[in-house]
Structure formats: structure tokens, C-alpha cells
Amino acid sequence: DAGITQSPRHKVTETGTPVTLRCHQTENHRYMYWYRQDPGHGLRLIHYSYGVKDTDKGEVSDGYSVSRSKTEDFLLTLESATSSQTSVYFCATWGGLSYEQYFGPGTRLTVT
Amino acid sequence: GNSVTQMEGPVTLSEEAFLTINCTYTATGYPSLFWYVQYPGEGLQLLLKATKADDKGSNKGFEATYRKETTSFHLEKGSVQVSDSAVYFCALQSSGGGADGLTFGKGTHLIIQP
Numbered sequence: 001d002a003g004i005t006q007s008p009r010h011k012v013t014e015t016g017t018p019v020t021l022r023c024h025q026t027e028n029h030r031y032m033y034w035y036r037q038d039p040g041h042g043l044r045l046i047h048y049s050y051g052v053k054d055t056d057k058g059e060v061s062d063g064y065s066v067s068r069s070k071t072e073d074f075l076l077t078l079e080s081a082t083s084s085q086t087s088v089y090f091c092a093t094w095g096g097l098s099y100e101q102y103f104g105p106g107t108r109l110t111v112t
Numbered sequence: 113g114n115s116v117t118q119m120e121g122p123v124t125l126s127e128e129a130f131l132t133i134n135c136t137y138t139a140t141g142y143p144s145l146f147w148y149v150q151y152p153g154e155g156l157q158l159l160l161k162a163t164k165a166d167d168k169g170s171n172k173g174f175e176a177t178y179r180k181e182t183t184s185f186h187l188e189k190g191s192v193q194v195s196d197s198a199v200y201f202c203a204l205q206s207s208g209g210g211a212d213g214l215t216f217g218k219g220t221h222l223i224i225q226p
Contacts, residue, residue, distance in 0.1 A: 004155075033213050035216075040120075042116075042201060042217055042218040043156075043201065043203075048213050050211050058212075058213055100161070101158075101214060103157070104155055105155045106155050
């Protein structure tokens with residue numbers, strides 16, 4: 001257990017509203033990731049961070065932004081939520097010393 | 113770019129049956145390969161991994177061998193149990209390191225009937 005928490009765990013929001021999901025880790029891992037999981041697509045990388053204030057885009061970054069002001073926190077923001085962003089969002093971390101990424105419990109987001 | 117292809121389910125087996133879930137990949141260089149498992153309502157857990165050709169990863173009775181010649185990493189278990197019911201994901205990490213994330217297959221839903 002890598003000590004990753006995500007909040008909220010469930011959220012229902014309306015189209016056009018901003019939404020921020022939070023990932024918090026207690027392992028002091030340098031790398032953090034946001035993935036989305038959708039039926040028929042597996043997990044796809046949205047954004048990742050390789051240090052405080054250092055972030056980069058993943059495969060499906062359109063409509064999302066991220067911020068990392070502290071090592072332990074990685075925020076994912078949907079500036080104006082759309083129904084296509086209804087998904088389960090997973091945060092993950094990697095410490096760089098092993099090959100394993102550790103995953104949080106997920107956030108189920110529904111955009112109506 | 114990198115890609116992972118795995119058989120899509122659901123795959124339904126009886127308890128004690130032999131399991132194979134196929135996984136093939138496309139990547140440049142020498143990626144590391146993984147199988148993750150997701151139980152209902154939970155996040156992903158690493159099941160096993162292999163970091164170079166001909167390595168065999170194993171855990172909890174599951175095995176997979178990194179075959180570079182066939183670009184495959186098939187998951188096998190000799191005798192499945194009801195508790196193995198879950199979604200299984202094959203994934204790769206590029207040879208440049210894991211900093212840029214994992215590439216996942218679409219997942220295989222495994223259902224084991226008693």
C-alpha cells in the first residue's frame with residue numbers, strides 16, 4: 001500500500017461546471033500520474049508530473065489541466081466538464097527505484 | 113507509438129480450469145512488461161512483472177514470460193479459483209524509463225464459476 005488517497009471518491013456534476021480532483025500521497029514519490037478508465041479503452045494517461053511544478057501531457061489531455069505545488073499533492077482540473085469526461089479517474093505514483101506504479105482507489109465522476 | 117493488445121472478455125471458466133490471457137505489444141527498444149489486476153470497486157494492483165527478454169514473472173500462482181521474438185507476455189495459471197475473478201490488464205513501460213507513464217491494454221474481465 002503506497003499511501004495514495006483520492007478525493008472525492010464519487011462526484012456528480014453538471015455540464016459546464018469546473019471540477020477538481022485531488023490525489024495525495026505519503027510516500028514522497030517523485031512521479032505522479034492521472035489516468036482515466038473507460039469501458040473498452042483500458043486506462044489512458046491524461047497528465048503526469050515528474051516533480052513539483054513539472055508536468056506534461058499524456059495521451060488524452062484535452063480538456064484537462066493539472067497542478068503540483070507540493071510533492072504529495074497532484075490536482076486534476078476539468079475547466080468545463082463535458083459528458084465525455086464521465087469516467088473513473090485513477091491517480092498513480094512511481095518512486096523511480098522500482099518498476100512498480102502504485103494506484104489510488106479511484107474517483108468516479110459523472111457529468112450530467 | 114507504444115500499444116498493447118489483449119484478448120477482451122468476458123472470459124468465463126470453471127473453478128480449477130487452466131487460464132491463459134493473451135497479451136501482445138508494440139514498442140521500440142526494450143520495454144518492461146506488467147500484469148495488473150483490478151478487483152471490483154478497487155484500484156489496480158501489480159500482479160507480476162518482467163523487465164527483460166526471457167524473464168518470467170510470477171505471483172499467486174500466475175506466471176507470464178517476456179517473449180521478445182513474439183512480442184508477447186501471456187498470463188497463465190494452472191488452476192483458477194473463484195477469488196481470481198477480476199479484470200486483468202497487460203501494460204508496458206517504455207525502455208526510456210517509467211517517467212512518462214504506462215501503456216495499458218483494454219483489460220480482460222475474468223469470471224470464475226464454482
